[in-house]
């Protein structure tokens with residue numbers, strides 16, 4: 001069993017579309033093991049996206065991710081990191097395949113609707129950034 005962190009990004013909440021994304025997640029059989037809404041400060045967004053510090057888009061990214069509330073979730077299941085990335089689609093919505101969330105709901109590479117961890121180590125960091133063990137369903 002694997003877990004990953006999923007984020008529904010600010011523009012989706014502003015547009016009132018978070019329920020649509022949650023429905024897609026459930027329809028595809030993902031188990032939501034934890035979920036909450038948070039509004040990050042710019043500093044917290046920078047700590048979450050620390051691997052991108054120094055890149056040309058870092059300033060814009062942290063500005064954007066702290067511009068409004070987000071929904072963070074732990075998704076669990078076999079091969080969930082890859083399966084969630086596949087359902088999200090390519091980072092740039094204009095390059096995402098038909099039927100993916102970013103193709104359906106993304107605006108541009110910055111406002112690309114959703115986030116997902118890219119590897120088990122990243123998932124462990126990202127999940128513990130937002131959730132304590134007590135907040136995550138343990139499957140029992």
Ligand code: CMP
Nearest residue numbers: 052057061091109110111112114115116
């Ligand atoms: P995400 O999967 O959340 O991981 C890092 C984010 O940086 C990415 O989605 C995009 O929203 C954002 N970003 C902005 N510009 C770029 C870019 N040129 N390349 C990659 N990611 C970018």
